[in-house]
Amino acid sequence: MYSIAFSEISAVGGEISLLAVAALLLLFRPKKPVAVLLTLLGICAALLLTLAPWKNTLDVFSGTYHSGKLEAYLKDIALIAGAISLFLLKDDKKIKLHFSEIVSLLIFMLCGAMIIVSARHLILTWLAFELLSVPAYALVGSIPSSSKGTEGGLKYAVFGGTASATMLYGFSLLYGAVGSLSYSNIQFAFSNSEIVSLSSPLIIISLVMIIVGIMFKLSAAPFHYWVPDALEAASPSIAGFISVVPKIAGFGLLIILNSIFYGSAVWLSLIYAVSILSMTFGNLAAIHQNNLQRLMAYSTIAHAGYMLAAASLGTQYGSFAILYYLTVYTFMNLGAFYIIGLSSEHSRIDELKGLSARTPFLSFCMAVILFSLTGLPPFGGLTGKLFIISAALMKEQHLLVGVLIINSVISLYYYARILKAMYFEKGEGEKIDISPISQTVIAGITAMLLILGIMWQAIGKIAEIAAGI
Numbered sequence: 001m002y003s004i005a006f007s008e009i010s011a012v013g014g015e016i017s018l019l020a021v022a023a024l025l026l027l028f029r030p031k032k033p034v035a036v037l038l039t040l041l042g043i044c045a046a047l048l049l050t051l052a053p054w055k056n057t058l059d060v061f062s063g064t065y066h067s068g069k070l071e072a073y074l075k076d077i078a079l080i081a082g083a084i085s086l087f088l089l090k091d092d093k094k095i096k097l098h099f100s101e102i103v104s105l106l107i108f109m110l111c112g113a114m115i116i117v118s119a120r121h122l123i124l125t126w127l128a129f130e131l132l133s134v135p136a137y138a139l140v141g142s143i144p145s146s147s148k149g150t151e152g153g154l155k156y157a158v159f160g161g162t163a164s165a166t167m168l169y170g171f172s173l174l175y176g177a178v179g180s181l182s183y184s185n186i187q188f189a190f191s192n193s194e195i196v197s198l199s200s201p202l203i204i205i206s207l208v209m210i211i212v213g214i215m216f217k218l219s220a221a222p223f224h225y226w227v228p229d230a231l232e233a234a235s236p237s238i239a240g241f242i243s244v245v246p247k248i249a250g251f252g253l254l255i256i257l258n259s260i261f262y263g264s265a266v267w268l269s270l271i272y273a274v275s276i277l278s279m280t281f282g283n284l285a286a287i288h289q290n291n292l293q294r295l296m297a298y299s300t301i302a303h304a305g306y307m308l309a310a311a312s313l314g315t316q317y318g319s320f321a322i323l324y325y326l327t328v329y330t331f332m333n334l335g336a337f338y339i340i341g342l343s344s345e346h347s348r349i350d351e352l353k354g355l356s357a358r359t360p361f362l363s364f365c366m367a368v369i370l371f372s373l374t375g376l377p378p379f380g381g382l383t384g385k386l387f388i389i390s391a392a393l394m395k396e397q398h399l400l401v402g403v404l405i406i407n408s409v410i411s412l413y414y415y416a417r418i419l420k421a422m423y424f425e426k427g428e429g430e431k432i433d434i435s436p437i438s439q440t441v442i443a444g445i446t447a448m449l450l451i452l453g454i455m456w457q458a459i460g461k462i463a464e465i466a467a468g469i
């Protein structure tokens with residue numbers, strides 16, 4: 001009879017603490033201040049429990065669950081994103097009802113993301129994807145009496161269900177070819193040509209189907225059709241969370257699968273093609289957007305392309321570049337959605353006109369975030385892109401580097417439109433009142449982008465250790 005050891009419980013301690021908080025929120029439905037405090041305590045507990053794998057790698061539940069430095073790094077980023085999103089949610093003007101229930105859905109998504117990066121079994125990976133996805137469908141349509149929310153949630157659910165089914169079918173084909181659902185057995189089979197041929201049609205079809213499911217979570221083109229409608233329909237707090245946490249899980253899974261499927265030219269070629277398409281389409285489509293959340297939706301597609309450029313290399317330095325850029329991206333995107341939620345009621349660019357005169361603090365922080373998103377010095381976005389470019393040059397992928405640089409220049413145009421509205425156009429809005437807590441969080445995000453751009457060595461070293469360099 002199988003018995004659960006203490007080490008196995010400690011390996012999933014962070015996930016258990018979050019699920020306990022979600023259960024309390026659903027059972028007692030506390031008022032907003034209590035719900036925020038309870039959730040923060042749960043996230044802090046989860047962060048402390050993810051420190052253990054930095055010292056000792058935990059391989060538990062008969063090898064189906066793994067917690068090491070890479071997994072700990074990804075979980076920490078996701079938990080930090082969850083904490084920032086909680087403050088964003090607290091100040092979101094569109095969230096007026098069912099606050100505890102909405103927070104519990106965010107927690108379930110966090111748990112799904114954490115399980116995805118630690119799962120070492122195909123079935124567990126797929127179940128974790130569903131735990132990440134299903135709450136997201138509900139969150140997009142969580143604003144009462146919103147036709148856009150209903151439409152966006154429905155599109156998200158339809159595309160998500162299709163992508164999930166496609167990935168599951170790819171898993172089943174892979175199981176049929178290899179005869180195992182375990183990552184370790186699949187890796188052994190892929191490294192031994194006598195067991196499985198990487199050029200066999202069955203393997204190629206299964207890898208294509210798995211890529212489809214992952215790229216949906218990464219909101220990469222051409223699997224992006226849900227992104228603009230879903231992020232426009234959702235409230236800014238939820239849109240920010242959905243634009244970040246699934247990417248952390250998806251890129252974590254991609255790094256792990258790269259080590260398994262590295263011998264397959266089809267796998268890396270598909271990632272390469274999607275990277276170029278995502279960068280180019282995302283930036284070009286964002287140029288004519290007037291809705292801030294829709295503009296940021298296309299921006300997320302472009303940034304997914306930047307990180308996929310590093311993933312297509314299949315190297316440890318490429319993995320390091322992904323981890324560092326994910327860290328920067330988390331602060332950039334959540335900061336942008338935070339300020340959008342505070343400064344605009346209908347998420348339109350013209351609502352930001354004259355923001356520098358009305359609320360200089362918000363306009364300054366937004367300017368820093370936009371500079372970082374573009375990749376201008378001295379902010380973290382530039383450092384992250386330089387790491388990706390360095391990784392690509394090591395593999396002599398000059399075309400990839402050229403496309404990334406050109407797309408970064410293109411992105412400057414639509415980010416500059418927001419800067420122009422804030423600093424060079426007059427508006428009729430009033431000064432925005434910001435709570436001290438929100439000021440602290442936004443100032444912290446802005447400071448982090450400066451730190452990640454100038455004093456990047458400390459976080460860069462941690463990311464290198466997590467990537468196995």
